[in-house]
Amino acid sequence: MNQELKLGSTDADLALVERVKRGDKAAFDLLVLKYQSRIINLVSRFVRNHADAQDVTQDAFLKAYRALPNFRGESAFYTWMYRIAVNTAKNFLALQVSRRSSDMEQDASEMEQIDDTAALKDMDTPEHLLLTTEIQETVIKAIDALPEELRTAITLRELEGMSYEDIAEAMACPIGTVRSRIFRARESIDKLLEPLIK
Amino acid sequence: MSEQNKTQVSALMDGELDDLAIKKLLEDKSIKQYWHRYHIISDVLHNHTPLHTDTQLCLRISGLIKDEPAILAPTTSRTARQLQHYLKPVAGAAIAASVAAMAILGVQQYTVMTASSNQTMVAANSSPAPVNTINQPRLQMRYANSSNLRPAAQTVNYTTVPTVTVPVDNTAMQANLNSIQMSRYILNHNEYQSGTSVHGAMPHVRLVATEKRR
Numbered sequence: 001m002n003q004e005l006k007l008g009s010t011d012a013d014l015a016l017v018e019r020v021k022r023g024d025k026a027a028f029d030l031l032v033l034k035y036q037s038r039i040i041n042l043v044s045r046f047v048r049n050h051a052d053a054q055d056v057t058q059d060a061f062l063k064a065y066r067a068l069p070n071f072r073g074e075s076a077f078y079t080w081m082y083r084i085a086v087n088t089a090k091n092f093l094a095l096q097v098s099r100r101s102s103d104m105e106q107d108a109s110e111m112e113q114i115d116d117t118a119a120l121k122d123m124d125t126p127e128h129l130l131l132t133t134e135i136q137e138t139v140i141k142a143i144d145a146l147p148e149e150l151r152t153a154i155t156l157r158e159l160e161g162m163s164y165e166d167i168a169e170a171m172a173c174p175i176g177t178v179r180s181r182i183f184r185a186r187e188s189i190d191k192l193l194e195p196l197i198k
Numbered sequence: 199m200s201e202q203n204k205t206q207v208s209a210l211m212d213g214e215l216d217d218l219a220i221k222k223l224l225e226d227k228s229i230k231q232y233w234h235r236y237h238i239i240s241d242v243l244h245n246h247t248p249l250h251t252d253t254q255l256c257l258r259i260s261g262l263i264k265d266e267p268a269i270l271a272p273t274t275s276r277t278a279r280q281l282q283h284y285l286k287p288v289a290g291a292a293i294a295a296s297v298a299a300m301a302i303l304g305v306q307q308y309t310v311m312t313a314s315s316n317q318t319m320v321a322a323n324s325s326p327a328p329v330n331t332i333n334q335p336r337l338q339m340r341y342a343n344s345s346n347l348r349p350a351a352q353t354v355n356y357t358t359v360p361t362v363t364v365p366v367d368n369t370a371m372q373a374n375l376n377s378i379q380m381s382r383y384i385l386n387h388n389e390y391q392s393g394t395s396v397h398g399a400m401p402h403v404r405l406v407a408t409e410k411r412r
Contacts, residue, residue: 011213
């Protein structure tokens with residue numbers, strides 16, 4: 001990801017953060033939807049159990065919401081959120097360790113049963129991996145099927161991280177056209193993606 | 199959902215939508231599903247896998263946040279953030295320069311103090327040699343016209359007078375020299391004291407103890 005993409009994405013995040021700071025809770029939902037996948041993946045490096053990872057992610061977003069008045073926009077929202085998620089996951093693990101040490105007197109067979117349940121709930125299930133692969137293939141196929149100007153516009157924006165202004169200059173067209181082309185590209189991919197996502 | 203709102207969702211993703219348009223757009227509840235799917239496309243292109251397409255987590259968080267009090271915090275404008283971004287290194291450089299200046303001044307003062315205390319030590323330790331010659335530069339001021347007292351008419355001629363040898367009495371000179379050295383020592387000592395002592399606190403207390411004669 002290059003610098004410009006980061007800036008565009010950061011601008012969108014900061015605009016949403018500003019809306020949340022003015023009491024608009026719907027703006028925070030958009031931040032959750034945007035980052036939930038990345039935060040769950042991050043938390044899963046610490047917490048293997050899927051249900052626990054979801055709880056920790058939920059907890060991290062709730063902490064972030066409460067701490068948002070202290071967020072001054074000096075770093076990217078994701079960087080700030082990343083730290084909160086890591087700390088929440090570490091606190092969860094520390095709590096687990098202290099609980100385990102106090103439960104050492106429990107029956108050994110009962111402990112084995114708990115571990116097995118956890119293993120079964122492990123998040124990289126074949127179904128989940130299959131769905132991810134299916135989504136990936138659908139998106140790639142949809143991009144390949146796009147008309148030339150739409151493919152160029154979405155590629156310059158998403159992969160090269162260029163701003164609308166720069167894309168307009170590169171494609172020798174007005175900014176309005178760039179905006180429209182990028183939207184039409186997303187819309188075309190989304191039509192194929194929609195049936196796969198609940 | 200209208201085509202225009204979908205276009206705006208796409209523009210918001212890329213940070214190309216102003217605050218007023220965002221406010222209007224957020225009033226439409228159906229934007230979330232498009233926002234979610236457009237970000238899944240983005241996540242695939244950036245290889246942020248495995249993907250978590252379930253929206254239940256967001257609904258849970260949204261439900262919890264509904265119970266939380268709404269945030270009403272002071273916001274910072276984009277210009278202020280940009281200004282802050284550029285001022286930060288300048289402020290850092292200013293602090294570094296101030297620290298460096300303080301360090302240089304401190305070293306200079308320390309060097310002067312050390313030199314003056316060394317001088318005093320040398321003066322106190324060495325036995326004073328008889329001084330028979332005075333070899334000091336002097337300023338000689340000569341008025342071109344002594345009757346004219348206006349400063350503009352005065353000519354000041356700074357010249358160094360060549361060495362003059364004056365025969366002096368050794369004992370008187372020695373006493374005089376000791377007195378001058380003592381004055382210098384006290385002066386230097388006081389300067390040093392004021393530089394290190396705490397304001398209002400007594401720098402030291404001289405204790406004089408005498409043995410009781412039996």
